[in-house]
Amino acid sequence: MTGLVVEIGEKAFPGASGGANPPLYKDFRLEIADRAFVALLGPSGLGKTTLLNMIAGVDKAFTGRLDFTNGRRPRISYVFQSPRLLPWRTVLQNVALPLPQGADSLKRARAAIADVGLAGSEDVYPERLSLGMQRRVALARGFAVEPELLLMDEPFVSLDEANTAKLHDLLNDLIAARPTTTLFVTHDSREAVRLADRIVVLEGPPARIARDITVPLTREARRIPGEIERVRDLVVGRLQSVAAVNG
């Protein structure tokens, strides 16, 4: 069980001149069910990355609470908005380092690297890879951990369509294989519809939930562009009722 409830009384960053900036979040609440796949949409600069940072526990400077339904912190993978690899460690070391030490860890890391299509690059240093390849290493690192809670911040930008489609499938397989709760930030509403079973659209500031949409599509229907477009109309706010989608 890895559902969670985020309650933010207030989150504001200190301003440049010492005072406080207007708050990014005020009396904000988001509930995420166990094994849900929630996509988070919202304009740039609203605070989506900040929200993931607070959930991941790297940003503790806010009032509010974080409740995990099983009472302890789950095993978290966080695929950051930038790859955040260790430039002085090889691809293989980067993926293997978060894993518990053991004979098994290198094997798992190799498998994860092959899964993202980078077999053969294990011994390369990250700065010699293209940005898209670095992103895929970061994904391999996040997936290899076998997380209970998977946080992803625009993980598929700067990738080509074929790779993105492959990684979407990989993500689906990963989630199907193990109970995983996913929170996925993206600017691409089509991608959100294709992947998520719930889409939360934020507006602000301060950020509030403008629309909270359950995606009523089966895995097969998600491959049909027409179906995707119909739900997308709802997401971007062109249609107001679920009936229009289902009808």
Next chain:
Amino acid sequence: MASRLGWSAISLAVFVAVWWVIALAHGDFRLLPTPPLVIDALVVTAKSGALFYNLLVTLARVAASFLLAMTLGSALGILLGMSRTADRLIGPWVVLFLNLPALVIIILCYVWFGLIESAAVAAVAINKIPNVAVTLREGAASLSRDLAEMAAVYGFGPWKTLRHVILPQLAPFFAAAARSGLALVWKIVLVVELLGRPNGVGFELQTAFQLFDVATILAYAFAFGFIVQAIELGIIQPWEQAANRWRR
């Protein structure tokens, strides 16, 4: 590497040639001996065993004070770089010691602790610690927050974080501190020996100075300079290259 060694050899040969010409032109070999006279002096001190004994004694002092200064200076610098409070409290002391003349520190150490070995090593180390601290403070202050957050999220723990995240970021700063440190330490060690030790290169130089024996002075200077250069080429540079192999 090979061509760089070649260029160094040519450059050194030119230096020796110019020196030789000036010495011949000047004519007073007691004040400015020719290269062969210096080599003669080198052979004489080497045969008596004095050269190796004194080089060894001095090298041991260099090593001890260098390690002491690097350890304490790094710890202090990292503390100052990570904690703003510590930097506000202790930072001004570092600046004070940075600007204190080496001679003052040496004399005070000898006056307060006596003409003993530990006072000599401490005097050299104290001279060097502020430099190391300032360099490492810079390094610690520029540590990447992004990577620290990554390590925290993925549960690296303190040991893995230190080894794979923090120390590699500090490596260039260690190298810079070590390089400038070696140059500074061995110069100060000679002064310390001259002022208060009964052996070592510094002591021998003083004896030679009293006898106006310029050839022996130069012989010691070159022997020791050669060793320091060998340490730089044989240890520091290869280590730096290995530590930088990931760069594009």
